Amino acid sequence: MWNFWLTADLLSRMLAVTLLAMSVASWVVIVWKGWMLTRAARAVPKAVSAFWASTDFDAGRIQATHWDPAVGLLLQSTVLPVSGTLVVVGRVRARLTRALRDALAQCSHRLQWGQTLLASVGATAPFVGLLGTVWGIYHALTGLGYATDLTLDQVAGPVGEALVMTAMGLAVALPAVLAYNFLGRRASAIEVELEGFAHDVLELLVAEEA
Numbered sequence: 001m002w003n004f005w006l007t008a009d010l011l012s013r014m015l016a017v018t019l020l021a022m023s024v025a026s027w028v029v030i031v032w033k034g035w036m037l038t039r040a041a042r043a044v045p046k047a048v049s050a051f052w053a054s055t056d057f058d059a060g061r062i063q064a065t066h067w068d069p070a071v072g073l074l075l076q077s078t079v080l081p082v083s084g085t086l087v088v089v090g091r092v093r094a095r096l097t098r099a100l101r102d103a104l105a106q107c108s109h110r111l112q113w114g115q116t117l118l119a120s121v122g123a124t125a126p127f128v129g130l131l132g133t134v135w136g137i138y139h140a141l142t143g144l145g146y147a148t149d150l151t152l153d154q155v156a157g158p159v160g161e162a163l164v165m166t167a168m169g170l171a172v173a174l175p176a177v178l179a180y181n182f183l184g185r186r187a188s189a190i191e192v193e194l195e196g197f198a199h200d201v202l203e204l205l206v207a208e209e210a
Contacts, residue, residue, distance in 0.1 A: 009139055012165070015132040019125060019168050026121045026176040029114035030183070037186045040070065040111070044190055047071035048197050057204075070107045074198050077103035078205055093206050100198045107194055111187040115180060122177035129169015136162025 047067035054060030057075075065072025077099040140162055 012132055012136055012139070015128055015135070015165065016168065019128055019132075019165075019172050022121045022125050022128075022176075023172045026118055026172070026179070029117055030175065030179045033114050033183050034179075037111070037183060037190065040068065040190050041186060043068035044071060044193055044197075048193070051075070070110070070194060071197065073107060074100060074103045074194065074201065078201060093202070096202055096205055100202060104191075104194060104198055108191055111190055112184075115184055115187075118176045118180040118183070122173050122180055125173035125176065126166075126169045129165045129167070129172070132165030132169070133162050136165060 044067075047064040048071060050063040050067055051060035051071070054063050061072065061075040064075055078096055
């Protein structure tokens with residue numbers, strides 16, 4: 001790698017730095033999101049259970065918020081304003097549905113954070129590495145074209161160093177793709193649980209209003 005860096009031109013170095021930045025960014029997302037989803041997968045069921053075990057809605061909201069902010073956000077969204085804007089217009093069920101839908105969208109946005117970056121890195125990193133390899137081979141063969149007595153070692157060395165870029169691209173892309181699939185499934189499972197809870201809360205509040 002060090003030999004490759006010393007012999008590489010500006011474009012090859014820029015591509016290598018780009019791959020390094022992609023790798024660092026994707027691993028930051030993987031570590032942070034993995035921790036966040038692991039915590040949410042444990043906290044959401046506890047928050048839901050704490051809410052249904054409470055004696056009234058307000059106490060349940062406090063208990064649920066203590067366990068998980070996302071569940072607390074859903075419950076807090078059901079506290080409807082009484083006047084001032086168009087939010088108060090319409091039937092109670094429609095207003096509650098709108099409030100819960102907006103709260104779910106916020107939760108989903110937080111759970112899906114970083115997925116676009118992982119998908120982009122997984123899709124583009126191999127091609128960045130391939131571009132570096134093609135350019136490195138071209139650069140190496142151009143330099144060797146002025147030599148008179150070529151041996152296999154003289155050709156294989158620069159070409160082999162250029163192929164390092166392809167390996168780097170794959171090394172960056174594979175963790176991003178695997179994490180995208182794994183973390184996406186975990187986030188979707190939590191979203192389904194939140195949607196089911198929001199539906200149950202809606203039915204509870206509508207029944208109370210009736």
